Amino acid sequence: MTDSPSMSEVLKDCPKNWGRWGEDDEVGALNFLTAEEVLRGVQHVKQGKVFPVQLKMGDPNGDPVWPGRRAAERLMVIDEGNWIGGSAPEFPGGLHYADDFITAFLQGSTQYDALGHVWYDGEIYNGYDAKTTIGGLKKASVLPIAEKGIVGRGVLLDMARYRGKDRLEKGETFTHEDLEACAEKQGITIEKHDIILIRTGFLGSFHEDGPVKFYDGFNEPGLTFSKELVEWFHEREIPNLVTDTIANETTYEPDTGVALPLHCALMRNLGVTFTEICDLEALAEDCASDNQYAFLYAAAPLKIVEGTGAPVNPIVVK
Known part of the structure; x- marks a missing residue:
């Protein structure tokens, strides 16, 4: 929108973590996830329940992706049909096999954003020149995140259930104060260095209402900007x-x-990593049934050299 303020105007009084972990840092707030934080997360493994929270990738019914991106496309290269048709290789012993490949946006599924994924005013996270993104992210790519791995105490905040809905509506917003109120209602406290998982239920509308309605007037529900919210993330x-x-x-x-x-305020300025397009439905149902909303969270995106992001299947263990 031409009459909107610039990003630098909007964020002019917001904090930054640039230089906090040195001039060469590329993983940002993940530096908070020390060995002690891993052990703190492990303390919340009580039942041995495991929840992989990646959304299906290459679903024949379609994948919800950012407007303008294509869903993942999987193509068979060889299968039993090749042997039936006489076009397959022959191996001693009679082995047959199947092979396929996938074409996908690196951020076209459940994924981690690289810290260099977004920027304004010519600088990405930690003050690196935005020109380092040309042809691939030479700085703050997803690779350092993937090489570090992400493990710590996770907390689910079920905003849809908190508001008494199956899913939040398009453009519906909430604040850090809403997150605190949701946590209180769930009987937990958001602690320093927690990995925050937020359920809106919104992705359910992709399959229930269909892609046309899902993308019409596209405006997702979610956190809404305020200086106080950014400071809340910074302080915690x-x-x-x-x-x-x-x-x-x-x-x-x-x-x-x-x-x-x-x-820009959280990722580019504070170095908070973003994980998007997660399937939190089964986890949310289980948390509501046993009232355990804190758990061990572990994830490692694919090690894509110079990538702007990478697919991931995060694991929650309760």
């Missing part, structure tokens, strides 16, 4: 924000019309 030293939406925040700010300011 949150390393990772995980949601069941495509972009982890409401698409357009209701007050300014600015698109995705939290990508």
